[in-house]
Amino acid sequence: MSNLTGQGLANYAESKKGTPYFYGSKMKVLTEDFMKSMHAAYPTVVTVAYMALARTKKQVGKINVDCSGLISAYTLKTLGSAQLYSQAYARLPISTWKQWAVGVVVWRSGHVGVYLGNGKVAEAKGINYGVVITDIEKGKWSYGLTFSWIDYTITTPVDSSVITYKIANPYTEPTRTLKKGCTGQDVKWLQYELVEAGYKLTIDGDFGKNTDKALRNFQQSCKSAKLDVDGKCGPATRKALKAS
Structure with a gap:
């Protein structure tokens, strides 16, 4: 039986209310060096103005976290929002939220939070908010995610006919580096994994502009894996796609 529980995740996330948010932070003390490294890697997100705001809000020297970091700090599995979607054992439609167990990870593209029960979510919402408690019906969420390595207390099961379950990739993993063209x-393998990570693609074996865009978005979402956002699928990106 897992030592990780849905209730434990919910309790942990709720206890971090008020923690400052910084992009890429995983419940670590924010330093100037870290901010500069994130600016170098993601200059369009961690801008000069973004870093200045963090300084103005006196976040440097304090523990900061981003949305997926709020979850990985409890689970000790460093997975970005796209990886969490990809690795979920089951995906529950948002319309079923009243039947969810406490500790289900709530997901929309690019963002995650933790369901606390009674219609409430703990989420690291952004640099202007930090970790806050919000109403699930106001979050524009798409799915609830459950994981095989977390134990949940389920009182009202969700109808299995509306749940999407994870299945193995039916295509052969690449041995070459894939890129546009x-x-x-093996391109179908990549496209399948990107679809599993929540990106809308046609699995046609043709690495075109849509696959390139989805891959770059995935690479950017895997901040802790420190992937180059270059649109190339080599060993490091394949490892991140398969991460669990």
Whole structure:
């Protein structure tokens, strides 16, 4: 039986209310060096103005967290929001939230939070908010995610006919580095994994502009993996796609 529980995750996330938010932070003390490294890696997100705001809000020297970091700090599994979607054992439609167990991870593209029960969510919402408690019906969430390595206390099961379950990738994993212009069955492997990570793609074996865009978005979401956002699928990106 897992030592990780839905109630434990919910309790942890709720206890971090008020923690400052900084992009890429995983419940660590924010330093100037970290801010500069994130600016170098993600200059359009962690801008000069963004860093200045963190300084103005006196976040440097304090523990900061981002949305997926609020979850990984409890689970000790460093997964970005796209990886969490990809690795979920089950995806529950948002319309079923009243039947969810405490500790379900709430997801929308690019963002995650933790369901606390009674219609409430703990989320690291952004640099202007930090960790806050919000109403689930106001969050524009898409799914609830559950994981095989977390134990949940379920009182009212969700109808299995509306749940999407994770299945194995039916295509052969690439042995070459894939990039725009590549074609073949191994491109289908990549496209399948990107679809599993929540990106809308046609699995056609043709690495075109849509696959390139989805791959770059995935690479950017995996901040802790420190992937180059270059649109190339090599060993490091494949590892991140498969991470659990």
